[in-house]
Amino acid sequence: MYETTTALITVRVSPSYLETQSDPDEGRWVFAYTIEIVNRSEQRVRLRSRYWHITDGVGHVEEVRGPGVVGEEPTLMPGDSFTYTSGCPLSTPSGIMRGHFHMQRPDGSFFDVEVPAFSLDAPTGRRTLN
Template identity: 55%
Template sequence: MPSAFAYSAETEGMVVRVQPSYLAAQSDPDANHWVWAYQIEIVNLTTAPLQVVARRWTITDAFGRVEEVRGSGVVGEQPVIQPGDSFAYASGCPLSTPSGSMVGAYFVQDQAGHIFEIAIPHFSLDVPDTRRTLN
């Protein structure tokens, strides 16, 4: 995992850090296909274990087209994150434009069964060395 994350958000003692990166080798601009990877770190700064039970993503391309993605857990897991510990994973996102953005939330459950939402920071997906588009 990268030591410095480009984007970070904190909600109720849970920190979500994101580092996106463009995958030129998996992209084919001539076919309108661009691919990014993103590394996520979820840090539990609370005093209780918390479990990530679901996620919601809003993915927007350079034309303003929006895709909503919802699912159980993250990368096939529903990790329990102990106090002071973290969970890290990597995933990816294809787009039909050379830029876009992602934002979302994780749904986290405490030991009493209460579920609350923690923010995933809004982050930009941009091909390096191109003019940036505000998404």
Template identity: 55%
Template structure:
């Protein structure tokens, strides 16, 4: 699991490869990732927007921006958390994702929370010894 805390908002991500939705012979690899967003501070916040950078093994970058996550813009009071699962396909057997969530306090202040970079690895990626 990958975890990072920015301004009392803890983001934990656990990616996993979806063999049943992938087709390596067609260069189609799919991962799901489970995200937990925890408010460990003293101020209520709302998740407004997301921004992802998804990089495949060839260095191709896809940027994804949008409102909320999985159709929601959750409000997190102190001590509360929100969890969701989403996914991404790649044309290569490995990649990396990193991003930010734009949050807003109940006082109207907006700030970005870092989503830790996490590796997308499939069993179809050749092992390289260094």
């Protein structure tokens, strides 16, 4: 598990390899990642958008931006948490993801919460230091 805290918002990531959705012979490895966001602050926050920086095992970079996560823009009250699972296909058996969530405070101001860099590794693939 990977974890970091920014502005009293903790983000935990647990990645896994999806063997049944992968096809190494076709150059396709698929990974899932479960993210838990915990609001340890004393104010309500709302997740407005996400940013991902994805690097595969040969250094190819893809950037992804979009509203919310999994079709939601969750609001977290103090002490609340939100958990979701999503996926990432790669053309190599390993890679790394990092990013941030763009959050909004009750006064309308915004801040970014870091998502820790996490490794995506197929168990049968050659591991690459990303």
